[in-house]
Amino acid sequence: MKRILLTAGLAAAWALMAPLASAAEVGSYVSPPYFADAEAKGDLPPVNERLPDHPSVATMDEPGRQGGEMRMLMASPKDSRILVAYSYARLVGYDRQYKIVPDLLESYDVQEGRIFTFHLRKGHRWSNGKAFTSEDFRFWWEDVANNADLMPAGPPRILLVDGEKPKVEIIDETTVRYSWSKANTDFLPALAAAGPLYIYAPSKYLKKFHQKYADPAELEAAVKDSGQPSWAALLNRRGNQYRNDNPKLPTLDPWVLRVKPPADRLVFVRNPYYYRVDAQGQQLPYLDQVVFDVAEGKLIPAKAGAGETDLQARYIRFDNYTFLKQAEKNGRFKLYLWDDSRGSNFALYPNLNCNDEGWRAVNRDVRFRRALSLGIDRHEINQAIYYGLGKESANTIQSLSPLFKPHYQTAWSSYDVSTANRLLDEMGLTQRDDENFRTLPDGRRMTIIVDTAGESTEESDILELIKDSWREIGIDMFVKPSQREVFRDRVFAGDSVMSVFFGVDNGLPTPDMSPQEFAPSTQQQLMWPKWGQYIETGGMNGTDIDLPEAQKLAALLKAWRESTDTQARAGIWGEILQIWSEQVFTIGTVANIPQPVIVAKGFHNVPAKGIWSWEPGAHFGLYKPDSFWEENPKELSPVENRLQ
Template sequence: MLPPVEQRLPAVPHLDEEAGPGRHGGDLRVLMAKAKDTRQLVVYGYARLLCYTPELLLEPDILERVEVREGRIFTLHLRPGHKWSDGHPFTAEDFRYWWEDVANNEELSPTGPPAAMLVDGKPPLFEVLGDTAVRYSWETSNAGFLPALAGARPLYIYRPAHYLKRFHAAHALPEALARAVEEARRRSWAALHNKLDSQYKNDNPDLPTLQPWVPLTRPPSDRFLFARNPFYHRVDGGGRQLPYIDRVVMNIAASGLIPAKTAAGASDLQARYLRFDNVTFLKRGEEPGGYKVRLWRTGKGAHAALYPNLNAADSVWRSLFRDRRVRRALSLGLYREEVNEVIYFGLALTGNNSLLPGSPLYDEAVRQRWAAYDPDAANALLDEAGLRWGDDGLRLLPDGRPAELIVETAGESTEETDILELVRDSWRELGIALHTKPLQRELLRNRIFSGQTLMSVWSGWENGLASADMSPAELAPTSQQQLQWPKWGQYHETRGAAGEPVDMEAPQRLYALNEAWRHARDSGERRRIWREMLEIHAEEVFMLGIVGGIRQPVVVSDRLRGVPEEGYYNWEPGAHFGIFRPDRFWLAN
């Protein structure tokens, strides 16, 4: 028997004045393709220490308030009386447990605390100031700390200590812990602890949560249930506890069948596994399926972009890709308007991989730099770069080989193939023969990482809607997943243990600017850094954006209320539906 709602809420709940009036109750059906998509309920639920508003402003959510001094001292104030989904108090002990017993435990975290918790390789001073306040103090500014807490996949700096201590060698009875390890068939207590400590994966029904819906189903399954969190911290404008919807029912289906199942009315809210080329089919099913199709903008810097591999193993192509005249020529040779008209019915935004109009940092001139279709100018640049013409209408590489360029794809949709067919035609005018090679996703990534891939096609920056206070890390060589310079990114991620150090001037400057952003104390300085980084990318054209801002079909059941007519569908920032607060959505019957 649950206590009355006033005893389940924090003393000062998060008041969501935009929510309501809605009706409590009902099941929301969604379709997913994999059991691991249970994590999407954490993404959509979007309960975070701080979160972004639809206007892309940071505000406290789980936290009652945050105090920041000198850009380096962060005092986090919890909501008194806030409870985990099992009714146990959520307190500073949950932060202490993570910092001391998880992040700094060599068995649970062999590489130490996450990179977001380190500035110049140094961790913060952590202090518990009482049951509902903790403080993190760095020697210098850490501008990325608060945005990391608001991410689609957030930095979790707390754990349900009362639950996990039972599986920690420093807290559990040795005999009981050994028995639990044996029963779970894990190799050690640390392996068991890490398996159960899955806030983001959302696949352990025993793990208390702060999200709006609590998982009830253990994998494997083809139907996952999530129930309303009775101790959730948000209330609507009338003071009624959120979420409105009682249960979320996640049915698993093959990804290729999800558009058809959606058209048959099997989902109340669907965007994942739907593509722009499904729109016509989905529109035809609106009346019989009992739903409407809404077209939201996507928020990536480019929906489709070409990535010349600056770390390619082929030394000739590597040298060419490092010549910005060649990169600029390839960009000028892209007939983006044709791609937009033929594939996206003119509804996309053409331009290079850069920020979109929804960003406060947006600059149309930056996005369009070296992006106008101009084959004459492109050919002049290739001539200047020393690529002479051969007898067969193709240019010749410096070693005499014909300029035949293989672009590798994940082969997951015909959309990429259609785009590359059009690119092939326009690049033929430059004397370059483009060949497409589809591969399985993992094989493609491994080939890129090793330098075997010359060029690949993928989406552009995840965050095309950035503000100056959001991290510019994806503009600098900081991750192996950055397909234009994977070895430089790997070098950063492994702190020099693998990969290669950056050996080009412009990427070195980007790396230095990203580090400077992390130390910047105010928004003005962060804005100046962002603008310089965007300018470098506009001039250097490290990635060849083709189109961006394409329309994402969002299918909404006729009985579902509270979903915006217009919005943007983006991972970071946005958490897909999360930024629009699905705990506000409600069912009319």
């Protein structure tokens, strides 16, 4: 088994990858055979009338053929949202160099980092054939985001700069402008995210559920039939673009949901009005259909090894590699190993906002966090769990990032029992019980209860190794598994002293990517959820930041958001990462564990080498699955092979 080596810099890695798009024009267009019957019957207009005047033209390693399907395995009907991420149709999106470029938009202009002018593609249509125009932006802003019934807290905070809403101007049918008095550096990255900020909505469809536009009697009947408590609840339920659970909701994505969740089999068929073509003029996506078969998460690796999927990485872990490599010999699929972008495969999160006063005081002492980190034998974890293929590291950015410095990974991350014990003694934690475990100042044994979602044996094995090494510094551990929702609720409420989860999502940042993962910004941050909630709710919930080093991080994040100069942003990033590495707010273990990726035999344009990154990149989304194609397309059943 050969290790995928990280290159010295981002440029070298990205040079191996094909460009995402081309500005070239295509003279004529080729309609998918999938739509031949609908076109012949007059149910669909010709392809030239379905595409924008200037469609996006994709370039790829291997131009393909239209037809076939792609099967994937998911653990829940709620995973229908994952196709929104993988489809990665965004106003603007990241290319393979992680630069933000126009996607749904034909172009955009930015002035002074605060004035954003968006130019839509003339003739672009939603999946139901209705025009995608500036009216969809106006409707969302005026009638949704600023409607107290639909959004009681007001527009998303990402659209507020020091509390200031954007000025939204509808210039013409294909031009929209957003402006603030100060820079909004988070705006474009939010639009390009795996779970994007939607600043538009299919207005013609949703107006029939909106009190301002709908016939009162018809709306009242629709609310009653839906079982929702109000028209606002109905509209929010029917109009959630990211959830992707309403087959009637128009979309701009390459595939349209055709089976309403919950179901054991979710079917998505191609969008007849999709905005992209290949260099030969063939309308994308190549694949007619995507199918999600819902299975128990723990069974997905076995099902994948048996050939029940065409593309799979979600729910596949490195500890499945040996089994899958053996199954690869059957010839049904190829097994690739992609580099993982996370700062650490697993990281510990001391909860600085926990309710237990004794543990909260200890967690907030940097000497304690450093001692716990020094008390972990990462080399043992790397060898025993990952066959020595990982990078023993703190939970921080990786060497592929242009912001990387080696000491970010090495600070307080060596195995040093002597220094760890000295730091704990300096804290006054010198008292021991009859089993030689240290005690808290109130006399309780220092048994750290680590909350976990308990989703892998790999995680359990790592925690067992950490428990053994922490005994050498007088610290005991008890692992408390629970379902993911319960796990998160415990952390958010402050009932958890410490938790374990994946490390930072974006281990490959550039200066122009937001450093918000490294500063209090959201409740989702397991080390300071109440501070994040305070920021997210504008002080209505949670608690204000009261630790100087965390306050400094919040101030630096604000400074980054106000900066419009890349060099200045890089300097701010450096300050943030230095504080992060010295303060050990999270405790990393091993980074860059290869991510197994299963690709069915005969599937093309899935990179053999890639970067598995949720944010940025949306996992497969960065590589545009609308360009994936099947060498020998499967024949679809008559029920599925039809436009509904």
